[in-house]
Amino acid sequence: MSVVDLDRHIVVATLSVGLAPSALALADTDDRLYVADLNSSDLVVLSVRSLQTLGQVKVGAAPTGVAIGRRRTRLCL
Structure with missing residues (x-):
């Protein structure tokens, strides 16, 4: 998954989130994607600020x- 700087229109980071990321949800209160x-x-689970993976959960x-x-x-899938 790519992180794009919207002001400069360039990719600033590439994050490993698996081979087929299919959906995203941004938690506006706690810096998590x-x-x-x-x-x-x-x-x-990613940190928006640090761009680090915080964890992974098998969900089915x-x-x-x-x-x-x-x-x-709660989060629903």
């Missing part, structure tokens, strides 16, 4: 969507 990977059936076959709950205590 959640990426569903269709190929590996993982949910990858072929996740194609990600939604964060209103209270931000």
